[in-house]
Amino acid sequence: MTSYIVKGNIIHTPSIHQFEVVENGYMYIENGKCQWIKNELSEEVIKELNISISKIDEIDDLSKTLIYDFKDMIIIPSFIDLHVHAPQYIQMGIGLDLSLIDWLYQYTFRIEERFADINYAKKCYPAFVQGLYDSGTLRSVVYGTIHKESNEILVDELNKKGLCALVGKVNMNRFAPINLMETVEKSVQDTYDFIEDIKIKNYKYIKPIVTPRFAPSCSSDLLQKLGDLSNELSLPIQSHLCETQREIDWVKDLFKEELTKEKGTYSDVYKNHSLYGNQPTVMAHGIFMEPREIELALEHNVFIAHCPTSNMNITSGIMPLAKYIDLGLNIGLGSDVGAGHTLAMNQVIISAVQNSKLRHVLYGDRKLVEAEAFYLATKGNGKFFEQVFKGEKIGSFEEGSSFDALVIKDDHPLMDSLTPIEQLQRFLYCGNESSIKMRFLNGDIIR
Amino acid sequence: MTSYIVKGNIIHTPSIHQFEVVENGYMYIENGKCQWIKNELSEEVIKELNISISKIDEIDDLSKTLIYDFKDMIIIPSFIDLHVHAPQYIQMGIGLDLSLIDWLYQYTFRIEERFADINYAKKCYPAFVQGLYDSGTLRSVVYGTIHKESNEILVDELNKKGLCALVGKVNMNRFAPINLMETVEKSVQDTYDFIEDIKIKNYKYIKPIVTPRFAPSCSSDLLQKLGDLSNELSLPIQSHLCETQREIDWVKDLFKEELTKEKGTYSDVYKNHSLYGNQPTVMAHGIFMEPREIELALEHNVFIAHCPTSNMNITSGIMPLAKYIDLGLNIGLGSDVGAGHTLAMNQVIISAVQNSKLRHVLYGDRKLVEAEAFYLATKGNGKFFEQVFKGEKIGSFEEGSSFDALVIKDDHPLMDSLTPIEQLQRFLYCGNESSIKMRFLNGDIIR
Numbered sequence: 001m002t003s004y005i006v007k008g009n010i011i012h013t014p015s016i017h018q019f020e021v022v023e024n025g026y027m028y029i030e031n032g033k034c035q036w037i038k039n040e041l042s043e044e045v046i047k048e049l050n051i052s053i054s055k056i057d058e059i060d061d062l063s064k065t066l067i068y069d070f071k072d073m074i075i076i077p078s079f080i081d082l083h084v085h086a087p088q089y090i091q092m093g094i095g096l097d098l099s100l101i102d103w104l105y106q107y108t109f110r111i112e113e114r115f116a117d118i119n120y121a122k123k124c125y126p127a128f129v130q131g132l133y134d135s136g137t138l139r140s141v142v143y144g145t146i147h148k149e150s151n152e153i154l155v156d157e158l159n160k161k162g163l164c165a166l167v168g169k170v171n172m173n174r175f176a177p178i179n180l181m182e183t184v185e186k187s188v189q190d191t192y193d194f195i196e197d198i199k200i201k202n203y204k205y206i207k208p209i210v211t212p213r214f215a216p217s218c219s220s221d222l223l224q225k226l227g228d229l230s231n232e233l234s235l236p237i238q239s240h241l242c243e244t245q246r247e248i249d250w251v252k253d254l255f256k257e258e259l260t261k262e263k264g265t266y267s268d269v270y271k272n273h274s275l276y277g278n279q280p281t282v283m284a285h286g287i288f289m290e291p292r293e294i295e296l297a298l299e300h301n302v303f304i305a306h307c308p309t310s311n312m313n314i315t316s317g318i319m320p321l322a323k324y325i326d327l328g329l330n331i332g333l334g335s336d337v338g339a340g341h342t343l344a345m346n347q348v349i350i351s352a353v354q355n356s357k358l359r360h361v362l363y364g365d366r367k368l369v370e371a372e373a374f375y376l377a378t379k380g381n382g383k384f385f386e387q388v389f390k391g392e393k394i395g396s397f398e399e400g401s402s403f404d405a406l407v408i409k410d411d412h413p414l415m416d417s418l419t420p421i422e423q424l425q426r427f428l429y430c431g432n433e434s435s436i437k438m439r440f441l442n443g444d445i446i447r
Numbered sequence: 448m449t450s451y452i453v454k455g456n457i458i459h460t461p462s463i464h465q466f467e468v469v470e471n472g473y474m475y476i477e478n479g480k481c482q483w484i485k486n487e488l489s490e491e492v493i494k495e496l497n498i499s500i501s502k503i504d505e506i507d508d509l510s511k512t513l514i515y516d517f518k519d520m521i522i523i524p525s526f527i528d529l530h531v532h533a534p535q536y537i538q539m540g541i542g543l544d545l546s547l548i549d550w551l552y553q554y555t556f557r558i559e560e561r562f563a564d565i566n567y568a569k570k571c572y573p574a575f576v577q578g579l580y581d582s583g584t585l586r587s588v589v590y591g592t593i594h595k596e597s598n599e600i601l602v603d604e605l606n607k608k609g610l611c612a613l614v615g616k617v618n619m620n621r622f623a624p625i626n627l628m629e630t631v632e633k634s635v636q637d638t639y640d641f642i643e644d645i646k647i648k649n650y651k652y653i654k655p656i657v658t659p660r661f662a663p664s665c666s667s668d669l670l671q672k673l674g675d676l677s678n679e680l681s682l683p684i685q686s687h688l689c690e691t692q693r694e695i696d697w698v699k700d701l702f703k704e705e706l707t708k709e710k711g712t713y714s715d716v717y718k719n720h721s722l723y724g725n726q727p728t729v730m731a732h733g734i735f736m737e738p739r740e741i742e743l744a745l746e747h748n749v750f751i752a753h754c755p756t757s758n759m760n761i762t763s764g765i766m767p768l769a770k771y772i773d774l775g776l777n778i779g780l781g782s783d784v785g786a787g788h789t790l791a792m793n794q795v796i797i798s799a800v801q802n803s804k805l806r807h808v809l810y811g812d813r814k815l816v817e818a819e820a821f822y823l824a825t826k827g828n829g830k831f832f833e834q835v836f837k838g839e840k841i842g843s844f845e846e847g848s849s850f851d852a853l854v855i856k857d858d859h860p861l862m863d864s865l866t867p868i869e870q871l872q873r874f875l876y877c878g879n880e881s882s883i884k885m886r887f888l889n890g891d892i893i894r
Contacts, residue, residue, distance in 0.1 A: 124861055426539075430539055
């Protein structure tokens with residue numbers, strides 16, 4: 001790979017409120033980065049780049065050809081998932097009638113325990129990685145389990161498939177089954193070892209992320225050591241925040257000795273332990289953030305991963321998404337599998353739009369348009385990766401951006417006269433993995 | 448076909464609040480009707496029925512064998528869709544960012560106009576019917592368009608596929624594009640002709656249903672003639688009710704001369720024109736029913752088709768479903784394609800559960816469990832068909848019920864130790880047409 005042109009109906013969201021569409025456009029990619037998009041090729045460009053046209057089924061060898069003509073297919077930025085639990089892929093869709101606690105103990109923890117056995121990881125994680133790939137999610141921010149060795153299998157599988165991911169060894173030393181609780185020392189040591197393992201392997205697209213499961217799972221001591229580790233090694237952080245009112249009350253009770261009247265929020269717990277914005281930080285959910293928490297998130301550039309499918313399945317509520325966007329918060333989208341029941345980010349995008357429509361009816365909030373939710377799952381989430389992979393531009397086709405793309409064709413026989421945006425809408429609402437004909441990450445075809 | 452036994456994990460909902468499960472059960476079907484379900488076959492039964500065991504791939508000829516062993520697959524009642532617009536299958540997923548009026552004029556009406564050409568119907572309706580079949584929806588209550596000839600193609604296609612349906616020629620004489628408006632005379636005459644055509648063709652599973660699009664689309668005169676027609680020919684009725692607050696205000700204004708303080712609701716408009724419960728009646732949506740309307744629906748045994756995916760996409764709101772169920776209203780579920788973006792009733796079931804969970808958080812309403820929403824899409828909807836196909840029992844595997852069934856296998860490799868209910872949950876949340884291995888309607892395999 002050095003350089004080539006892709007041709008098709010190009011759609012992306014350089015800014016949040018609307019799609020940019022170039023119908024029958026040409027996009028030039030050099031060393032994996034988008035250079036320009038044009039409506040047509042001038043004589044000069046054709047001459048300068050020595051362009052020859054090939055067919056899609058001949059593009060195995062990228063060195064041979066210069067234009068890949070995807071005809072009337074649409075070319076969009078590939079999806080990014082800002083919050084997903086790899087082991088929970090196994091339980092996806094199961095037990096969601098249960099209360100959160102019963103669901104955790106009957107399914108989530110019981111399954112996570114099994115990852116003490118690396119053979120279980122070897123059986124399950126390839127399926128999870130394939131699921132990401134199938135869904136067109138080429139970058140993701142992933143929770144593993146507490147188990148160092150199984151997490152190493154997870155990153156190996158992601159790397160083998162050519163996907164980009166930030167992967168966390170989960171830390172917890174309380175409020176979990178005995179087999180899932182670590183001592184502070186082992187939790188921290190295993191985290192160091194897992195990070196070291198990733199470093200040694202020198203993966204191109206995979207980095208570790210510090211992952212206290214959520215505040216209640218970690219003692220103050222463990223939280224602090226993880227915060228220190230994050231700062232010492234300049235590593236990003238992920239955790240959960242304000243998913244339900246009950247959880248918020250619990251956190252405030254658990255940490256009441258260190259919270260004050262002025263600095264008394266759930267977010268303050270993370271902040272108190274250097275786990276809030278010193279390094280790139282993403283918090284899942286954030287449905288019920290207090291005014292101070294919104295200020296803190298803005299001030300510290302913390303990302304909130306909105307997970308609408310999960311928020312419905314777990315009976316959490318509806319995030320005031322439009323309000324958060326309009327306040328300028330860094331918002332992204334996550335599948336939150338297995339509380340979310342699908343890895344497909346097109347479905348998560350639709351769910352975000354639908355939830356915003358319900359808030360519109362119920363509270364008069366502004367409705368999201370599809371472009372905004374699409375932006376969140378591509379460029380919005382990409383901004384978090386930009387913080388971690390410094391110097392990269394990720395999530396759109398703007399000049400200099402990593403060429404991460406999906407080529408989409410919906411074979412619906414009644415669709416012959418659709419505009420590119422209508423084709424995209426069909427894919428977002430009704431499409432699935434079979435609609436995705438090709439996947440590019442940083443200019444490379446992923447198979 | 449005379450009689451046979453199916454073996455597998457049998458799940459249905461004879462009552463609303465819970466699943467009845469017979470693991471590795473045997474169900475005996477005679478002349479298309481369920482006779483009994485047993486945990487095992489006694490010597491006597493084996494002898495009496497002269498049972499021989501065959502394999503799934505041998506069951507083409509039902510006369511040859513007596514037991515169809517579906518192993519660890521689950522066997523569930525097939526789905527029923529209580530509200531779907533056949534022509535809108537074409538626009539599914541498209542334009543849902545628009546306001547309702549723009550959506551109607553830019554897509555819905557423009558597409559419906561094209562059905563004046565029967566060649567368009569011949570192109571589109573087979574795809575719609577295939578879509579129903581693929582989704583496991585073997586019975587449905589369907590809106591066509593105003594066009595008699597295209598509607599006849601629709602019923603022909605449904606019949607060819609072996610599906611059961613109530614199909615309505617849509618009536619409207621105002622508030623639509625000029626090409627979609629009829630005179631009262633033509634509207635009524637074409638309705639008679641369409642009904643007569645169905646009668647002549649003597650379809651086994653297809654009947655007509657009187658279909659004023661919704662109150663605003665029809666003048667008082669047209670509504671009355673349709674009400675009279677319904678009573679004269681003993682035909683069921685479908686229309687729309689209380690989908691948005693704005694629509695309710697509009698209806699009250701349009702019909703203000705005939706509404707009184709005591710009898711002043713949207714429902715009263717239908718009732719005033721003999722379109723409300725004299726014959727089996729189903730109204731789509733009913734999100735914002737007033738107390739009097741709930742009383743009327745209870746009194747007149749009127750069905751409400753809940754369409755949660757549509758209610759989100761169209762920014763309608765969240766129906767107080769649990770409250771309606773607990774009050775004893777006849778509730779069913781509909782896909783409402785194309786405002787709904789999927790024909791898959793498993794997704795509509797999940798959407799109903801998710802919406803009820805949101806209402807729980809927002810208003811403290813009781814949450815629905817999956818069994819309830821599953822009941823709505825099978826036996827709940829089946830009750831409407833029972834009113835129309837008198838003497839039939841439809842929607843569960845209780846004694847005497849029509850054997851309408853789906854055989855489901857989810858090939859998820861990590862699922863080996865799931866209970867039948869967990870398998871069903873996987874299908875409801877994550878499954879699609881490829882999970883459905885066989886379809887039975889009234890005991891016949893549908894291919």
